[in-house]
Amino acid sequence: MRQRQVASPLPTPRPLKLPASLALAVARRRQLPLSEPRSASAELVGQQVRALRLCSGASAGKLAANAGISRSMLSRIERGLVCASVETLERIAVGLGVGLARLFVQPSGRSTFCHVPAGMGTHVQHTGEVAEHCRQMLGQLRSGNLCIEPWLVRLGPEAETFGASSQQAKVQFVYTLAGRLACRIGDQVVELSAGDSLLLGASIEFGVEAIGAQAATYLFVTFTLRT
Template sequence: MNMARARPAPAPEPPRVGATLARLRAEQGLSLDELSRKAGVSKSMLSQIERNQANPTVAVVWRLANALGVGLAGLLDGDQPVEPAIVTVAAQATPTLRSPDGSHELRILGPIELAGQFEWYELILQPGGALVSQAHEPGSREHLTVLSGSVEVTSGDESQRLKHGETARYRVDRAHAIRNVGKSAATALLVVMHSA
């Protein structure tokens, strides 16, 4: 009787940290020399790791993770990008919506993934300019804080004037508007909270 020998399953490959290491180093603006000094790992070893020509020991991974300010998993799990603690958006990269007549503009300050739930904007109204909106879903509210100038907020049949430093909180499940009633441009922070 001819019995074939069972072959052992191949051992899984160790994690390849090269691409993750290179990405994290680039995100932090570190050269190989700088990371080498911070981590106490030779520049040639770092280069080999990034090109997947060497697999680092646990001690080396630990030193690299500490130098980069990430956990061990941040280096070992290359499929999961490590989100930086602080994300900045340059002023020129902030999306802006301008009315066709130039009477107002909204700078979108909130992240796009929260749109329809929680939104915030910088609103700039020229003299006589107005942001007029139809009703949002039932239960929705806006919070408007005037940073400069003076505005009038209308919600349904009610209106209220606001000056620098004042905040209005009002229902927007009815027609509503924000108007510049002053003689100079008005600026405000506008937060929209949609009902769930």
């Protein structure tokens, strides 16, 4: 004898039908893994944005605020996960202090180096400097938007000191090789001896206020972001 089916008290499940626009967005999201760049162009732009941001010393939060986007959106742009609009990229470029075209520069892929034999650096002397202030330019390297210049500086005991000045858009590195120096960094004075180093952010004022009894020699490297 056939058993009578009893109706379930629960509603019959039915497939949920999404709106066409939402269904298309979900389909695209499934096809594009979040961990992979959206395209080669998006990845290139993202790499440029990140490189320029790091060179300028700006934090992700500050750049995002200046560009009028969220920090998470900036992170996705830098990783190439989204194709930002031209208006957004223009605001990012303004926040970085560069032209919009700079974000689309294709890396050359060249291997660049600069070799200077001992004692063969370019001697540079400014008007008014005394003989005991000797500076040698040890080379110049341009890689993408970054320019690096190492200098070997020797200050004799009678050399004239120079006051603190600001190097706009330049990150500076000082490594003391010999002697002693008293350096002015903003409103502070830091004493350096052989083996001591300084790393100065962009726009930080730096100068030499005093030199020890013996000649002082130090390596001075500047990192400049070209626009």
